[in-house]
Amino acid sequence: MEIIDWVILCGTLVFIVVYGVWKTKGSTNVDDYIRGGNEAKWSTIGLSVMATQASAITFLSTPGQAFHDGMGFVQFYFGLPLAMIIICMVFIPLYHKMKVYTAYEFLESRFDLKTRTLAAILFLIQRGLAAGITIFAPSIILSAVLGWDLKVLNIIIGTLVIIYTVSGGTKAVSVTQKQQMFIIMTGMFITFFFILSYLPEDISFSKALKIAGASDKLNILDFSFNTKSRYTFWSGITGGLFLFLSYFGTDQSQVQRYLSGKSIRESQLGLVFNGIFKIPMQFFILLIGVMVFVFYQYNPSPLNFNPSATETVLNSEFKEDYSILQKNQVELEEEKRIAQNKFSAALDLKEYTAVEEAKQHIKQINRKDSLNRVTAKTIIKKANKNTETNDKDYVFIHFILNNLPKGLIGLLLAVILSAAMSSTASELNALGTITALDLYKRNQTTDKTENHYVAASKWFTLLWGVIAILIACIANLFDNLIQLVNIIGSVFYGNVLGIFLLAFFFKYIKGNAVFFAAVLTQLIIFIIYYYSIHIYSSGEEKLGYLWLNFIGAALVIFIAFMFEIFGRLLKKPPLKT
Template identity: 75%
Template sequence: MEVIDWIVLIGTLLFIVGYGYLKTKGSQNVSDYILGGKEAKWYTVGLSVMATQASAITFLSTPGQAFHDGMGFVQFYFGLPLAMVIICIVFVPIYHKLNVYTAYEFLETRFDAKTRSLAAILFLIQRGLAAGITIYAPSIILSAVLGWETKTLNIVIGILVIIYTVSGGTKAVSVTQKQQMFVIMTGMFTAFYLVMSYLPDDITFGKALKIAGANDKLNILDFSLNPKSRYTFWSGITGGLFLALSYFGTDQSQVQRYLSGKSVRESQLGLIFNGLFKVPMQFFILLVGVMVFVYYQYNHSPLNFNPAAVEAVEQSDYAEAYKSLEESHLQLEKEKKIAQDRYSAALDVKDYELIMSAKKNIQNINQQEIKSRQEAKKLIQKVDEDLETNDKDYVFIHFILNNIPTGLMGLLLAVIFSAAMSSTASELNALGTITTIDIFRRKQKTTRDEKYYLKASQWFTFAWGIIAILFANFASLLDNLIQLVNIIGSIFYGNVLGIFLIAFFIKFIRGNAVFISAIITQIAVILIYYFAIHQYEAGNEKLGYLWLNFIGCALVICIALLIELINRTPHALKK
C-alpha cells in the first residue's frame, strides 16, 4: 500500500470513530444510552438496520461466493421483504406499546422470568460468537495486505469499535452507520466500475453477462425441491423467511435499531426501506463477484486464492506436485482465453451452432480447472489438516490487492472496515444491553438509580468487546465466513422465533411448557446440525442449513403445544 492509501484508510476510520465519540458522548441515563432517546428518523433506522446486517463478511465473502457458485445465493434473501412486512405489523407495535428496552422483556410479561432468561442466554451465545467473526473477517484482509498477524489486527479493530460504542451507546452506533453505509456503497460501485474497465475492449457488459451465463454463474432461481440444496427458491422463502423473522424480530442487535425510532411509523418505514433495498444490494454485490469471475477468464488467477495455504504447500514435500498442478493450470488458462475469444466472436456473428460449440468448449475447460483446484485443495490438506483449503473469502481480496490503483485500495479497505465496525458496534451494543437489562438488573435485590445501570451498560459493553476479540482470535473458516455466520444464526434463531410466535399468537400456552420445549428443541437442532449438515465438506450433507430455522421454529411450537395439552389433560379429567 502507498502513502495515499494509508491516508484514505486511516482518515476514514478516524473520522468515523471520532465523529461517533464526539457526537454522542455523555449519555445521562439508560434510556438515552440504550434507545438513543428514541429520536431516530426512518432513514436513520433503515440505514442502521441495513448496516448492522451488512458486516464486513458481506463484502468479503459474497463476491467470492458468486465467483465459485454464481448468483444463486441471492435466494437466501427472498424471504426478507415478507419478513419486514410481518415484523412491521406484529412485532413493532407490541414492542413500542410495552415501552421495552429489549425484546426479551416481553417474554417475562407473557410467560415468566426463566423463559426470558433462556432466550436472552441463547442470544448472548450466538451473537457473542458472531461478533468475534465480524471482527475476524477484516483482519484477514489487513493480514494479506500488511503481513501482520490476525490476532494483532483483531485487537486493533476491536478497540476502535469499543471506543465509540462504549462511549455513546445506541446513538453512537446509529449516527456512525450512516457514514459507514455511504463509504460502503461508494466503494462497491467503484469496485464494479473498475472490474468492468479491466475487461477486454470488445467485452461489453452484455457480453460479460453471457460469458458468466455460459459458465452457469447466472442461475438465480432454483425451484428444485431437493432439501440438500443450500440455496433454492423454496429454502429462501421458508427457511430464509424464518431466519429473517427471527433476526430482525427477536435479535436485540436489530430490535434495538428500530426501538430507537421516534414513533411506530418511523420504525416501520425504516424496516420497509430495508426490505426494499436489501435484496437489490445483495444482488449487486454478487454481481461484482460474477464480474470478477469474468475478469479471471481473461487474466491469470492463482490455483488457490489463500496465500497462507499456497505458501505452506510450496514449502512442503508436496511442492513439486503442486508446481505440476500450477503448470497445468497455466495451460488451461491459455486455452480458456482462446475459447472465450471464440465465444465472443460467435456472439458477434450470431451463429447458433458456433455459439453452442464455443460454450461447450468453455464449460469443459472450466470443469477441468475446477478439478485442478480440487486437487490443489487435497494437496494443501495433506500438508496440514488445519490449513483452510476453501478460498472463497480470499477471491475479492486477491482482486483488490492486485488490481486496484493507488488511493482506491485505501477506499476499498475502508469499505470492509466500515462494514465490520458498523455490524460489530451493533452487536456489542446489544450484548451489553441484554446483559444489563435481562440478566444483571433482574438480579439486583436493592433499588439502584439510572446512573448505576448506565455505568453497568457501559462496562458490560466493554466486557463483550474484549470477549469478541478473544472469539475472533480463535475463529476459523468453515466453507466461508458469510455462511458460517448464517449457520450459527440458524442453529439458534428458529427456536427463539418459535418462542416469540407462541407469545404473540398461542395465548393458552404457559411458561413452563415453552421453557421445557425450548431446551428440548435447542438440543434437537444442534443434533440435526451435527449429523445432517456438519458433514457437508465430506459430501454427506443431508439438509441445507436454512431449513434449521423452520425446523427449530416448528419444533418448539409443536413440543410446547404437546406439553401444555398433557399438563392440562389431568385437570380436565378431574373436573
C-alpha cells in the same frame, strides 16, 4: 500498499470513531443510551439496520461466493421482504406499545422470568459468537494477504469499535453506521466500474453477462424441492423467512435499531426501506463477484487465492507437484482466453450453432479448471493438513490488492474494516444491553439510579467487546464465513422465533410449557445439526442449514402445545363416580 492508501484507510477509521464519540457524548440516562432518546428517523433506522446485517463478511465472502458458485446465493434473501411486512404489522406495534428496552422484556410479561432469561441467554450465546466472527473475518484475510499480525488486527478492530460504542451507546452505533454505509457503497460502486474498465475493449457489460452465463454463474433461481441444496427458491422463502423473522424481530442487535425510532411509523418505514433495498444490494455485491470471475477469464489467477496456502505448499516437499500443476493451469488459462474470444466472436455474428459450440467448449474448460483447483487443495492438505484450502473469502481481496489503483486499495480496505466495525458495534451494543437489563437489572433486589444502569451497560459492553476479541483470536475458518454466521444464527434463531410466535398468537400456552419446550427444542436442533455436519463432512449434506430455522420454530410450538395439553390433563381433577 502505498502512503496514500494508508492515509485513506487510517483517516476513514479515525473519522468514524471521533464522529461517533463527538455526536453522542452526554448520554446520562437509560433511555438515551439504550434507545437513543427515540430520536431516529426512518432513513437512519433503515441504513442502520442494513449496516448491522452487512458486516465485513458480506463484502469479503459474498463476491467469492459468486465467483465460485454464481448468483444462486441471492435466493437466501427472498424471504426478507415478507419478514419485514410481518414485523412491521406485528412486532413493532407491540414493542412500542409496551415501551420495552429489549425484545425479551415482552416475554416476561407474556410468560415468566425464566422464559425471558432463557431467550436472553440463547441470544447472548449465538450473538457473542457472531461478534467474534465479525471481527475475525477481515482480520484473518487481511493478515494472510498483507502479512499483518492476526491478533494485532483483532485487537485494533475490536478496540476501535469499543471506544465509540461504549461512549455513546445506541445513538453512536446509528449515526456512525450512516457514514459507514456511505463509505461502503461508494467503494463497491467504484470497484464495479473499475472491473468493467479492465475487461477487453470489445467486452461490454452485456457481453460480460453472457460470458458469465455460459459458465452457469447467472443461474439465480432454483425451484427444485431438493433439501440437500443450501439455496433454492423454496428454502429462501421458508427457511429464509423464518431466519429473517427471528433476526429482525427477536435479535436485540436489530430490534435495538428500530426501538430508537421517533414513532411506530418511522420504525416501520425504516424496515420497509431495508426490505426494498436489501435484495438489490446483495444482488449487486454478488454481481461484482461474477464480474471478477469474468475478469479472470482474460487474466491469470492463482490456483488457490489464499496466499498462505500457496506459500505453505511451495515450501514443502510437494513443491514440484504443485509447480507442475501451476504450469498446467497457465496453459489452461490460455486455452480459456481463446475459448472466450471464440464465444465473443460467435455472439457478434449471432450464429446460434457457433455460440452453443463455444459455450460447450467453455464448460469443458471450466471442468478442467475445477479439477485443477481441487487437485491443488489436495496437494496443499498433503503439505499441511491444518492449512485452510477454501479460498472463497480470499477472491475479492486478491483482486483488490493486485488490480486496483493506489488510493482505491486504501478505500476498499476502509470499506471492509468499516463494515466489520458497523456490524460489531450493533452486536456489542445489544449484548451489553441484554446483559445489563435482562439479566443484571432484572435480578437486582434494591433500587439503583439511572446513572448506575448506564454505567453497567457500558461496562457490560466493554466486557463483551473483550470476549469478542478473544473469540476472534481463537476462531478458525469454516467453509465460507458468510455461511458460518448464517449457520450459527440458524441453529438458535428458529427456537427463539417460535417462543415469540407462541407469545403473539397462542394465548392458550403458558410459561412452563414454553420454557421446557424451548430447552428440549434447542437440544434437538443441536443433534440435527451435528448429524447434518457429520454427513456433510463425508461428502453429502442431507439438510440445508436454512431449514433449521423452520424446524426450530415448528418444533418449539408443537412441543409447547403437547406440554400444555398434558400439563392441564394432569392438573384436571378425576371425575367423581
